[in-house]
Amino acid sequence: MNFLRRRLSDSSFVANLPNGYMTDLQRPESSTSSPASPAMERRHPQPLAASFSSPGSSLFSSFSSAMKQTPQGPSGLMEPPVPSTPVVQRPRILLVIDDAHTDWSKYFHGKKVNGEIEIRVEQAEFSELNLAAYVTGGCMVDTQIVRNGTKVVRSFKPDFILVRQHAYSMALGEDYRSLVIGLQYGGLPAINSLYSVYNFCSKPWVFSQLIKIFHSLGPEKFPLVEQTFFPNHKPMECLAFQGEALSLQGKFRQ
Numbered sequence: 001m002n003f004l005r006r007r008l009s010d011s012s013f014v015a016n017l018p019n020g021y022m023t024d025l026q027r028p029e030s031s032t033s034s035p036a037s038p039a040m041e042r043r044h045p046q047p048l049a050a051s052f053s054s055p056g057s058s059l060f061s062s063f064s065s066a067m068k069q070t071p072q073g074p075s076g077l078m079e080p081p082v083p084s085t086p087v088v089q090r091p092r093i094l095l096v097i098d099d100a101h102t103d104w105s106k107y108f109h110g111k112k113v114n115g116e117i118e119i120r121v122e123q124a125e126f127s128e129l130n131l132a133a134y135v136t137g138g139c140m141v142d143t144q145i146v147r148n149g150t151k152v153v154r155s156f157k158p159d160f161i162l163v164r165q166h167a168y169s170m171a172l173g174e175d176y177r178s179l180v181i182g183l184q185y186g187g188l189p190a191i192n193s194l195y196s197v198y199n200f201c202s203k204p205w206v207f208s209q210l211i212k213i214f215h216s217l218g219p220e221k222f223p224l225v226e227q228t229f230f231p232n233h234k235p236m237e238c239l240a241f242q243g244e245a246l247s248l249q250g251k252f253r254q
Contacts, residue, residue: 091118093156095141098164099125122156126165126176131183139186161190168201177201204229 096104105121124143133139167176184194214224
């Protein structure tokens, strides 16, 4: 500092300086700050995001936005799932064909299919049934039941059938084989099978099946009462006449 003072105090040195140099040195400091030196810039580096945008930062921002859109994993941040409402299945309808002496609904009361599906019992006799069967629509059943003097009419689509009544009788108006055919046409499962129910409508047909077993196993293992079948009453009348004629011949011979 002493050296600079001596040099500036020398009139010959000041005279050799460029014009205006001393006035610049004597000018007061400006209110605006001067540009920072490279050393200061190195001490206070600018933020990276403010200086330039790198590919890594753009990739991270894209990844962050994607994470916001995707469901979060089971790390405790995911909202608990809403409990689904249990699906209530319709009850299965069991059609019981039987007279009113047996109340089948009490035997199936509280019973469920596979422990989940309830069973609804509809009971009626063959004489109280009417139906319509379709190839793809199953079978619709109408019942007209009189209970305690009250007529109850119902229409439903059964899922299963329990047959506890004969479908055919020699009595007038008790041939219900057409209803059995309609139930079979609708493809309804049944116990006994509708095939067996229809076969048992004809006793000679059932007996013919017993004859097959008789010939297969033999009379010792499967004894069978011998019977004679006539398609109608005319052969029986002829045989009866022949029997009477033979008896008369025997009397004349005596």
